[in-house]
Amino acid sequence: MKNIYQYKLSHLTTEQIQELMKRYYNNEKNNLLIEEYNIDIRNSLLSKTFPLKEHKNTLCPFCNIPMFSYRESKSTYNWHKEEIFCKKCSHKHNVNFCDCLNCKKNKQILQEIQLQEEKLLNNKKIEIILATYIDESKKPIDLDILTIKDKLYISALLRTSLSEDLEYINPISSIKLKLAPTQKYKMNLISDLREKQFILFSPNTALDSIIVEDEEIVSYYPMNVTFKLNIDLEDYEENIQNLLHLNIIEDIDSELKIELWSEIALSECLEFLYAKMEEYNLPIDYIGDKTISALKESLKHFSTSQNFNFIWRTVKNAAAFYQKDKISKKHAVNTIAGGILRSCEKAKAENWEVKGYSRDYNYPQSIISEIFFDNILEIGDKGFTSVVG
Structure with a gap:
């Protein structure tokens, strides 16, 4: 120069x-x-x-x-x-950034090294995924020991993302159907099935959906993995069909019924809460255990539909509080739990006739909710408009 x-x-x-x-x-x-x-x-x-x-x-x-x-x-x-x-x-x-010929050459060499390292890592990942699949597939599910909860989770996952040839469970992130009301519920459902080895990492899963350390899979991205149902190949299609279209013959005990109904109802309330907060430009990051506890208490006395009423009014009041009193959004969000609980307690004390809200058109009923209320409890929309129990 x-x-x-x-x-x-x-x-x-x-x-x-x-x-x-x-x-x-x-x-x-x-x-x-x-x-x-x-x-x-x-x-x-x-x-x-x-x-x-x-x-x-x-x-x-x-x-x-x-x-x-x-x-x-x-x-x-x-x-x-x-x-x-x-x-x-x-x-x-x-x-x-230097664009001299020497630096360009060094950068090209570094990129080639990185590509080679990435290729080696990917090959290693393929080997580990395949070895994991072969090892775990030697112990297929005994369908007779599946609980109603297990069957519900598996059925919902299969209905949502089973491949056309019945071979694979496609990544949830690539499917338009809604497995569960919230992202957390979806991830917990998948993690539960994976932990019990009811679903296995498919040999053709995306390599960037798993994390490998010390020759084993130490973590994964639940929404991005391709899975395979871990059942015996004998009567495979018949078993798939039975799990896809649940026909629960045995009665569900009251404790499990309340557990699953409460689980779905809470998730639907949280989905509605997040939607209303987004509508009023309030951050959902500050929603924690206090708000969840308030919703759980309210769901003991009022239906999901009626709780939508409490949620809408409370979020609206929180947004007005933020605008009028010039407080922080975090402070406004912190009033939501108390608002829901007060609405619930006042409605109980004064014997209000609480009007239920309809499902939001933009947030249709999830697959797991449909299966539970239509196939297992056989009560349909009453699961939305009735109190848990």
């Missing part, structure tokens, strides 16, 4: 150049200096004509020779970060 303006001072002696530089940095006017020294240059480029500044202690990593920099202009003098470069290969020393 050469100083393309330095020739503009070729008619001056070394002493004259030194004097010019001294007067320049003493803030004499550029136009007067240019006129006096007869320099053919624009005012703003005068400092570019000065000899390059040598950095003897900074050697080019490629040429092993001292590097240089342009002289600072008066406007940047004493604070501007110098761009230090090699006159021979044009390498830049103190910049975020």
Whole structure:
């Protein structure tokens, strides 16, 4: 890299150049200096004509020779970060990105190494996934020991994302059907089935959906994995059909009935709560155990539909509180739990006739809710409009 303006001072002696530089940095006017020294240059480029500044202690990593920099202009003098470069290969020393030929070559070599490492890692992942699948598939599910909850979870997952050929359970993230009301519920459902090895990592799962350490799968992204149902190949299609279209013959005991109904109702209330908060531009990050506890208590006395009423009014009041009193959004969100609980307690104490809300068109009933209320309890919409129990 050469100083393309330095020739503009070729008619001056070394002493004259030194004097010019001294007067320049003493803030004499550029136009007067240019006129006096007869320099053919624009005012703003005068400092570019000065000899390059040598950095003897900074050697080019490629040429092993001292590097240089342009002289600072008066406007940047004493604070501007110098761009230090090699006159021979044009390498830049103190910049975020250098486009010299040597750096480009090094970057290309690094990219090739990274690609090779990624390829090796992917091959290792494929081996580990396959080995895990082969090992776990040796112990297929005994369908006779499945609980009603297990069957509900499996049925919902199969209905949502079973492949057309009945072979694989496609990633939930790629499916439009709604497995469960909230993301957390979906992830808990998948994690539960995976932990019990009712579903296995499919050999053709996306490699970036699992995390491997020390020759084993240590973590995974539940929504992005392709699974395979871990059942015996004998009577495979018949068993798949039975799980897809549940026909629960045995009676569900009251404790499990309340557990699953409460689980689904709470998730539906949270989905509605998040939707209303988004509508009123309130952050859902601050929703925690206090609000969940309030909803659980309210669901003991009022239906999911009626709780939608409490939620809508409470979120609306929280948003108005935020606007009117100029409080933080976090403070406004913290009033929601108390608002839901007060609505529930007042409605109970004064024997209100609480009007139920319909399902939001944008948030249809989930597959797990449909199966539980239609196939297992056989009560349909009463699961939404009746109190848990």
